[in-house]
Amino acid sequence: LAPDHKTIADFRRDNGPAIRRTCVQFVELCRRIGVLKGDCIAIDGSKFKAVNNRDKNFTKGKVASRTAHLVASIERYFEEMIRIDRQEEGEARAEKIANLAQRCERIRQEIERLQEMDRALEESPGRQISLTDPDARAMATSAKGSGFVGYNTQAAVDTETHLIVAHDVINAGHDRDQLAPMAREAKAALGRHEMSAVADKGYFSGREILACHRAGITTTVPRPETSGNRTKGMYVKADFAYDAAADVYRCPAGEVLTYRYTTEEGGLVLRRYWTNVCQRCPIKARCTTGKERRITRWEHEHLVDEMRDRMSRDPSLMALRRSTVEHPFGTIKAWMGATHFRMRRLKNVRTEMSLHVLAYNIKRMISLVGVRQLLAAIPA
Template sequence: SRSMTSDGRRTGTVGYNVQTVVDTKHHLIVEHEVTNVGNDRGQLSKIAVSAKEAMGKPGLKVLADRGYYSGPEIRSCDLAGITAYVPKPLTSASRKKGLFTKRDFVYVAKDDVYRCPAGERAIHRFNTVENEMNLRVYWPSACPRCPLKARCSPSDYRRIRRWEHEHVLEAMQRRLDRSPEAMTVRRSTVEHVFGTLKYWMGSTHFLTRTLGRVSTEMSLQVLAYNLKRVMNILGVARTMKAMRMAGS
């Protein structure tokens, strides 16, 4: 194992990051992967696509926590026929300062402008690239004389950045707004599985070393979990029958 830096706490944890996809109906582990990357931001689309293929479904709904929020990852899911539900992290610098956030600015697609909280139009000024993402930058001309400026930005103008595929994120946010129970379902699904596995594995969790061996150890744990879960659902006799039919 190696020290993995967590973006949230800026601290290092010596260990591994286990990714799992769990179905909401039977709580079976559909897909899993062991990584030594400390954050989850780049993990969503890869394991979601693997789960979709493993289940043989033309489409899939995937619920994930805020740590998985990444525009490119969510768009990759969308292109693969996977409907993602990932809430946006509450890390806005403006929010922490008590200022208006980007969500307070309404995008008017037909005019390609944003309407600010004061009712002014923020128009497109130029394009830029940040973190390999193509962005359009907007701001209103009325900022210097705006009566709400103290609640908006200490800069001369409040700039709003819009990703070229922002509509994918906006569509996902609308889905989340219509599904307030989504994150409760997520917690009651995957966290239960992780709790069970950690209980079985004990305080030291993994007993082997190196990524390959730890991945094998995790696969055995997942196999044991799924077998026990299936036996709880079907009973031992029906499970044995299903296994014999699958092997024939």
């Protein structure tokens, strides 16, 4: 059987949801034959390039930068035209000025096009426009100046077998809303009542952690340092010890910060704590520049405290996460080559990634159990 490339392309285009379900069914097969237990999963995201050059992706910042560059070019051309008019004579002068005038006109037309693009950005999703693949978005990466236009691929990987138990492709450049969706999808695929999940600090979100807790998923996600006070030699919230029994905080100077009031910000219920003795404290300069140091506690912050305690008891959890998720992403990117995705639009890119995930899981299972045992399990 040797189907034509057009037949394969049509099959891939028309059967995206079925291909994705096949990935789920293969995970069920791995679980049924006892290879996949799914006690703990690692969740991570990786940026993959889309079929869209950076020069064909527009944001407000890019439009402003390109417009400023073009305006500066026109100013230089005008200065050059004035110089030529004053210093040169004859037909050569007229020809040079006419040539520069044509360049200025082309730049003016480009500026008008950018202004139209700027107006269109007001209505576009995510305030971005990609001309080749409209669903692709500019993605920042950890390396300076290495961003590209692409997609954010999410994966939940079993820490024991390194099988991908759940995956998705999104066009948001961050991971903070993906912890609960990925963990719940993995839990459903594994058929478990309870499960543990680890992720990096990019996934830290109170809402997501609470959603996982309510779904029976124990998460371990490091809390990012959002304040620069630590680098300045000042105390941060982690330096204040919470006494759950008394519902108070104890500061580095030994003073007690008591509960004052409850407020709501961004849909989160927050409790405020402080003491009135900060003005007399000998180490106030290392603590706050205000009248008193205030501590804010989320109503479900005990979940965050429990995560911190888990990481303190087992510091290897983050190393386990890295060693688990980097292998599948690295392998798939090596298969894809330098260009990564070949298809356009989010729904098609999701199908393409599902095919790669299915191929990865099949090869991984062959390494774990061999071809014969895997083939024998499929008809069952």
